Amino acid sequence: MAVGRFQVVGNCCCTTASERMRGYAYFLLFLVVVVGTTICWLVFSYDAVSLKQVPPHVVLNDRLQSKQVKLMEPVRTDVLTVTPWLAPIVWEGTFDPQVIDTAFISQHLTIATTVFAVGKYIRFLRDFLESAEKHFMVGLDVHYYVFTDLPGDVPDNVTLGVGRLLSIVKVQKFDRWQEISLRRMEHIQTAIKDQIHREAHYIFCMDVDMRFHGRVGPEALGRLVAAIHPWFYTYTRNQYPYERRTVSKAYIPLDQGDFYYQANIFGGMLEDIQRLTKTCREHLEVDKSKGVEAVWQEESHLNWYLLRNKPTKLLSPEYVWDDAKEQAAKEIKLVRFSSVIKDKEEVRDNL
Ligand SMILES: CC(=O)N[C@H]1[C@@H](OP(=O)(O)OP(=O)(O)OC[C@H]2O[C@@H](n3ccc(=O)[nH]c3=O)[C@H](O)[C@@H]2O)O[C@H](CO)[C@H](O)[C@@H]1O
Numbered sequence: 512m513a514v515g516r517f518q519v520v521g522n523c524c525c526t527t528a529s530e531r532m533r534g535y536a537y538f539l540l541f542l543v544v545v546v547g548t549t550i551c552w553l554v555f556s557y558d559a560v561s562l563k564q565v566p567p568h569v570v571l572n573d574r575l576q577s578k579q580v581k582l583m584e585p586v587r588t589d590v591l592t593v594t595p596w597l598a599p600i601v602w603e604g605t606f607d608p609q610v611i612d613t614a615f616i617s618q619h620l621t622i623a624t625t626v627f628a629v630g631k632y633i634r635f636l637r638d639f640l641e642s643a644e645k646h647f648m649v650g651l652d653v654h655y656y657v658f659t660d661l662p663g664d665v666p667d668n669v670t671l672g673v674g675r676l677l678s679i680v681k682v683q684k685f686d687r688w689q690e691i692s693l694r695r696m697e698h699i700q701t702a703i704k705d706q707i708h709r710e711a712h713y714i715f716c717m718d719v720d721m722r723f724h725g726r727v728g729p730e731a732l733g734r735l736v737a738a739i740h741p742w743f744y745t746y747t748r749n750q751y752p753y754e755r756r757t758v759s760k761a762y763i764p765l766d767q768g769d770f771y772y773q774a775n776i777f778g779g780m781l782e783d784i785q786r787l788t789k790t791c792r793e794h795l796e797v798d799k800s801k802g803v804e805a806v807w808q809e810e811s812h813l814n815w816y817l818l819r820n821k822p823t824k825l826l827s828p829e830y831v832w833d834d835a836k837e838q839a840a841k842e843i844k845l846v847r848f849s850s851v852i853k854d855k856e857e858v859r860d861n862l
């Protein structure tokens with residue numbers, strides 16, 4: 512009896528406990544669904560409302576006097592001006608600066624511009640900024656984000672135009688220049704997420720050892736914008752300096768590739784550059800965990816990304832020339848932005 516009573520009591524207890532357990536499980540499930548839905552809603556609605564909206568169309572005043580375009584008279588016959596996926600390639604002569612300015616300047620756009628000046632590279636910053644003030648997105652609001660380990664050395668007497676401002680973001684200095692260069696993807700991604708997505712419509716990310724010589728205006732704006740490297744544009748794809756080791760996430764086989772893009776300038780809308788920097792950062796981390804560094808660091812990963820995510824606008828080598836190229840080729844009617852010649856051994860801590 513005692514055993515039976517225990518059994519009865521035991522069974523009775525078991526039934527009650529399992530019902531209670533089931534009830535508890537349902538409650539937990541309900542809680543997970545409610546909390547999960549709320550978090551998803553918060554994340555997605557936050558992104559949707561916080562990203563600055565860009566007006567979708569070019570709106571022009573019909574009284575603007577612009578030269579008539581003629582369908583049978585192409586403006587450039589010496590170079591490719593559109594890709595097979597119908598993205599324009601911007602060259603001198605392919606756009607009317609007045610039309611572009613009229614269309615964009617009235618939209619009150621803010622262009623975030625990231626530039627890293629870490630260690631001795633701080634010496635390039637003044638020329639970069641002064642020349643940018645003369646030629647970069649003139650008439651638009653520009654917010655420079657200077658990433659540096661030396662905030663006190665950022666020149667404080669560069670005169671910025673109306674609507675243009677500069678913020679300093681302190682970063683640590685890594686020993687190897689390659690690490691400083693490739694870590695930019697991580698810093699840019701974090702900065703977009705934490706701050707820039709609320710403040711700007713577009714973002715451009717640039718090297719600091721550069722100088723503007725000519726107009727780089729809103730003709731360069733687009734969802735995803737990349738510049739064609741000035742050294743390799745006559746090469747065949749199997750000669751491009753892509754990463755060729757299969758062990759790297761940046762690997763591109765010899766029979767693939769559109770253009771070789773230079774990482775000195777890329778940009779676009781915040782959402783697009785957020786995705787690009789996140790992917791490159793993750794791939795750089797995977798490589799690092801395997802002890803691999805792509806041949807041209809973040810530039811190799813950028814090229815991998817742009818092969819799968821085609822740029823919506825391409826900048827011709829006018830937009831990323833190199834002072835070390837002795838003579839500009841005849842197809843380059845105007846050098847707009849160019850790498851300065853630097854003493855690599857002097858400015859870098861390692862080879
Ligand atoms: C001709 C050539 O060799 N080009 C490659 C080289 O470009 P670059 O020679 O243009 O690289 P770089 O020395 O300019 O470094 C890239 C950028 O990182 C920042 N920085 C770098 C080092 C440093 O100590 N402090 C600092 O602030 C700075 O903004 C600089 O402009 O390397 C790049 C990055 O991997 C790309 O692979 C380029 O294709």
Ligand SMILES: [Mn+2]
Nearest residue numbers: 718720775850
């Ligand atoms: Mn550079």
